[in-house]
Amino acid sequence: MKKKILIHDIAKHLDVSIATVSLVLNGKAKEKRISDTLAERVLKYVEEVGYKPNQLAKSLRTGKTHVIGLMVEDIANPFFATVAALIEKKALARGYRIIYCSTNNDTAKALDLLTMFQERHVDGYILALPNGVEDEVSALVRRGKALVLFDRLLPGVLTNAVVVDSASGMYEATQHLLGQGFRRIALVMAHSEQTQMAARQQGYAQALREHQLPELVHEIALPQEHEQIVHELQLFFQVQPACDAVLFATNYLGVYGLEALTRLGKRIPEQVAVVSFDDNDLFRLYSPPITVVAQPIEAMAEDIINTLLSALESRAETGRIVQLQLAPQLVVRSSSIRSRGQSSNEG
Amino acid sequence: MKKKILIHDIAKHLDVSIATVSLVLNGKAKEKRISDTLAERVLKYVEEVGYKPNQLAKSLRTGKTHVIGLMVEDIANPFFATVAALIEKKALARGYRIIYCSTNNDTAKALDLLTMFQERHVDGYILALPNGVEDEVSALVRRGKALVLFDRLLPGVLTNAVVVDSASGMYEATQHLLGQGFRRIALVMAHSEQTQMAARQQGYAQALREHQLPELVHEIALPQEHEQIVHELQLFFQVQPACDAVLFATNYLGVYGLEALTRLGKRIPEQVAVVSFDDNDLFRLYSPPITVVAQPIEAMAEDIINTLLSALESRAETGRIVQLQLAPQLVVRSSSIRSRGQSSNEG
DNA sequence: CTGAAAGCGCTTACAG
DNA sequence: CTGAAAGCGCTTACAG
Numbered sequence: 001m002k003k004k005i006l007i008h009d010i011a012k013h014l015d016v017s018i019a020t021v022s023l024v025l026n027g028k029a030k031e032k033r034i035s036d037t038l039a040e041r042v043l044k045y046v047e048e049v050g051y052k053p054n055q056l057a058k059s060l061r062t063g064k065t066h067v068i069g070l071m072v073e074d075i076a077n078p079f080f081a082t083v084a085a086l087i088e089k090k091a092l093a094r095g096y097r098i099i100y101c102s103t104n105n106d107t108a109k110a111l112d113l114l115t116m117f118q119e120r121h122v123d124g125y126i127l128a129l130p131n132g133v134e135d136e137v138s139a140l141v142r143r144g145k146a147l148v149l150f151d152r153l154l155p156g157v158l159t160n161a162v163v164v165d166s167a168s169g170m171y172e173a174t175q176h177l178l179g180q181g182f183r184r185i186a187l188v189m190a191h192s193e194q195t196q197m198a199a200r201q202q203g204y205a206q207a208l209r210e211h212q213l214p215e216l217v218h219e220i221a222l223p224q225e226h227e228q229i230v231h232e233l234q235l236f237f238q239v240q241p242a243c244d245a246v247l248f249a250t251n252y253l254g255v256y257g258l259e260a261l262t263r264l265g266k267r268i269p270e271q272v273a274v275v276s277f278d279d280n281d282l283f284r285l286y287s288p289p290i291t292v293v294a295q296p297i298e299a300m301a302e303d304i305i306n307t308l309l310s311a312l313e314s315r316a317e318t319g320r321i322v323q324l325q326l327a328p329q330l331v332v333r334s335s336s337i338r339s340r341g342q343s344s345n346e347g
Numbered sequence: 348m349k350k351k352i353l354i355h356d357i358a359k360h361l362d363v364s365i366a367t368v369s370l371v372l373n374g375k376a377k378e379k380r381i382s383d384t385l386a387e388r389v390l391k392y393v394e395e396v397g398y399k400p401n402q403l404a405k406s407l408r409t410g411k412t413h414v415i416g417l418m419v420e421d422i423a424n425p426f427f428a429t430v431a432a433l434i435e436k437k438a439l440a441r442g443y444r445i446i447y448c449s450t451n452n453d454t455a456k457a458l459d460l461l462t463m464f465q466e467r468h469v470d471g472y473i474l475a476l477p478n479g480v481e482d483e484v485s486a487l488v489r490r491g492k493a494l495v496l497f498d499r500l501l502p503g504v505l506t507n508a509v510v511v512d513s514a515s516g517m518y519e520a521t522q523h524l525l526g527q528g529f530r531r532i533a534l535v536m537a538h539s540e541q542t543q544m545a546a547r548q549q550g551y552a553q554a555l556r557e558h559q560l561p562e563l564v565h566e567i568a569l570p571q572e573h574e575q576i577v578h579e580l581q582l583f584f585q586v587q588p589a590c591d592a593v594l595f596a597t598n599y600l601g602v603y604g605l606e607a608l609t610r611l612g613k614r615i616p617e618q619v620a621v622v623s624f625d626d627n628d629l630f631r632l633y634s635p636p637i638t639v640v641a642q643p644i645e646a647m648a649e650d651i652i653n654t655l656l657s658a659l660e661s662r663a664e665t666g667r668i669v670q671l672q673l674a675p676q677l678v679v680r681s682s683s684i685r686s687r688g689q690s691s692n693e694g
Numbered sequence: 695c696t697g698a699a700a701g702c703g704c705t706t707a708c709a710g
Numbered sequence: 711c712t713g714a715a716a717g718c719g720c721t722t723a724c725a726g
Contacts, residue, residue, distance in 0.1 A: 006719065006720090007719070007720065007721095008719085008720095016695095016696075017695090017696050017697050017698085018697085018698095018720090018721090019695095019696065019697070019698090019721080019722075020695080020696065020697095022720070022721055022722080023721090023722085026721080026722095028722095032695075032696095033695060034695060034696090035695075038695085052462075052465075052466060053719080053720070054407075054718085054719050054720065055466045055467065055468070055720095056403055056406050056407045056412075056468055056718085056719080056720090057407055057702085057718070057719035057720040057721090058719080058720055058721080059403050059702090059720090060401075060403045060404055060407055060701095060702045060703070060704090060718090060719085060720075061701080061702050061719080061720050061721050061722090062702085062720085062721070063702080065403075074432075075422060075428060075431070075432065076425065076428035076429055076431075076432055078423065081422060081423035081428060082423055084422070084423075085421075085422065085423055085449065088448070088449075097463065097467075099446045100447070101435070102432065102435075115399075116444065118399075119399060119402045120402065120444075121401075121402070121403055255628050255632070258632050259631075259632055262632060262634070281602050281629055282628055282629045282632060282633075284606075285602070285605050285606055285609060285629060285633070286629075286632070286633070286634075287609070287633075287634055351703095353703065353704090354703070354704065354705095355703085355704095363711095363712075364711090364712050364713050364714085365704090365705090365713085365714095366705080366706075366711095366712070366713070366714090367711080367712065367713095369704070369705055369706080370705090370706085373705080373706095375706095379711075379712095380711060381711060381712090382711075385711080400703080400704065401702085401703050401704065402704095403702085403703080403704090404702070404703035404704040404705090404718085405703080405704055405705080406704090406718090407702090407703085407704075407718050407719070407720090408703080408704050408705050408706090408717080408718050409704085409705070409718085410718080
């Protein structure tokens, strides 16, 4: 159990002042006209004994932690897990650590976590939030914190954001189904005020309106037990036998939906065509493979971290706001292709 | 932008000493014979103005951060994501925060992260590590750090651990395939020295040995690109046409394996039966549903956090070591059931 | 270039 | 019960 080395020990051993060691370590040697020889001697010895400054003390003194708080809906959800992993990697390369946590779409939990982030003195915030936390986030914005929302906006909060154009994504997916000749197209979405959810419904509704077809929307209350949701979806498909295609507004709804359809023994796409928002392993490998509206995850992660870091580094209170909207991509697979034998209302 | 409230402000306002406020806040009012009236007055005012002690300062002074570092192979892997979420929940309830990160099975990255955990002064460590970090972990153990390994042990490092009995799990799975009449049973595993991987192979080998059947092991070097792995597996199944069943040693290998089999147009279980370690959505919903060796995730998370917290709370250097081995469960689904028409070597 | 010193915000013996 | 003070380990003007 070797004793922790302190900056004081370094200074003593080298017979220089603590200030010199600190300055060299913080790259201010030139600025403070410390000789290269001395700077090197310090660096060499620090390396040799493996001295690491106490980050707690450093943060307390400087007010910077080099930690970014990342809040997602559910870190076990492949979409968020992938975004988080990419963001972490890019942040690390720029000298920032990420701490992440899941809100599970629970407003109270999100508020707690926001408080936790502040207690931990994170330098910046990357947030995919449930509604109901507008006031707290506005307060952060007002205090000039570096912050970027992603996946969804917060109504009434004007700040940096990176989102996907959910409305066009869903519009395009619905058009695709219409093009295949499907006419009774249902949308299964989460019951939520979240902006991306509203946008997805809007894209769907617009496509149907253009074809003068009625909407068939089923909203699932969340959070809820897995088994409950599957059961609810089974009921939905049973009372809507006429529905010949279904769009799922998120990847987990898609997964639950497939489970419900499997249990009902529905054949895809013969009895019901399927399209889901977000791609994942299951959709790709399912038989038949599922058509999806894929989000540009890599580009998204890149934009998010870049936006945050510029906010962090522009020490001036520029008040500059960056809002990016990325285009999702429709990946057509067999689950939404009308089979030859199928009757069609087209043409 | 309201100014941050300090303990000093509280003391001044209430016209008491800073010590009094601090003592009350830390629940030492009784011990230090501070009157209930006064204690309540302090608490009430603190609540009223929403004073939160600066955790950085507190940690610097006390040496405790109430943060636990959790390191997994890949947080996007459903097994680890679920364990992490459960651990986080249980830790929070006991007043501890979790910071988690992925090693991606990269020894250098794991070492970096271990350093990072120390820099952040985590109070405890929960680790699923790649090999090659034995020395560093031993050093932590020697310094009396609260620590628990999970999923896999580290050769030569004797410390707290919670693992699943991989050998029996794989033995049972192999026996199940043998019982179904499969005779050319392959094992696809990661090329790795990790203990859980070795145990899985061992369980497989033992079952085959008992039936005097030869092993057919394919090891995949990791980390590697998704596409590469799938391609390698396709080749494997092509050069092993005689193989009538395959065991995948991890869930991601199972996912890649299904992709390879799909591309080859192999029918499951008619042409090749499939069993994977770890359960997930894909396996459950795949058609046919995939037989798995499921790990008791909830129990595991519970045992991990309990073990860590006792280590943390037993301030005495008891040197007590807890090693738990949980039983996995074979969940038989259609992917490993021999179909009627299939020829059998049995009996 | 360097040394002495203040200060980040807290906790906790110590002496009343 | 309380006040003054030291100290956790650092950074950074300030005065040489």
